[in-house]
Amino acid sequence: xRIIHKDIWESGKWFKLSIFEQMANVGADVDRAVRWxxxxxxxxxxxxxxxxxxxxDFTKMDPRNKKRLKELCRMREVLIDYFxxxxxxxxxxxxxxxxxxxxxxxxxxxxxK
Numbered sequence: 001x002r003i004i005h006k007d008i009w010e011s012g013k014w015f016k017l018s019i020f021e022q023m024a025n026v027g028a029d030v031d032r033a034v035r036w037x038x039x040x041x042x043x044x045x046x047x048x049x050x051x052x053x054x055x056x057d058f059t060k061m062d063p064r065n066k067k068r069l070k071e072l073c074r075m076r077e078v079l080i081d082y083f084x085x086x087x088x089x090x091x092x093x094x095x096x097x098x099x100x101x102x103x104x105x106x107x108x109x110x111x112x113k
Contacts, residue, residue, distance in 0.1 A: 004054050014058045019065060020107035026055045027100025033083065034093045049083050075099075 008014045014022065029052035036045035056076045059065055065072065082091045 004051050005058070009058065014055075015062050015064075018107065018110060019059070019062075019068065020103050020110055022055070022059045022062070022065075023100065023103035024107045026052050026059065027096075027103055029055060030079065030096055030100060034096060037083075038093070045083075049079075052079065 003009050005014075017025070029048045033045045033048035033052060036042075036048060053076065056072060056079075060069060060072050060076075078089050078091060079096075081088050082096070
């Protein structure tokens with residue numbers, strides 16, 4: 001398995017972040033994937049999407065997130081449907097932005113910013 005975020009994986013840094021910070025980072029890559037897709041750069045969009053999937057998988061491996069696995073797995077499933085298949089769940093760019101914005105907001109509040 002090729003690891004894209006090798007630095008945060010090997011250092012264990014990901015597991016030191018709060019769930020809010022983890023999800024905000026996932027959201028950043030999802031946002032990049034959406035923006036590149038809108039611009040027509042499918043290669044860049046797919047790369048950002050792959051990075052987001054890897055961060056979701058890291059988040060699922062965090063023992064502190066054991067009780068959140070159902071949501072994490074469903075979110076991963078819906079993202080894959082949105083980017084790779086027929087968007088059966090009928091998600092929009094705005095809905096993804098709003099979903100991840102809340103995690104950014106919570107992470108900023110938790111850090112006192």
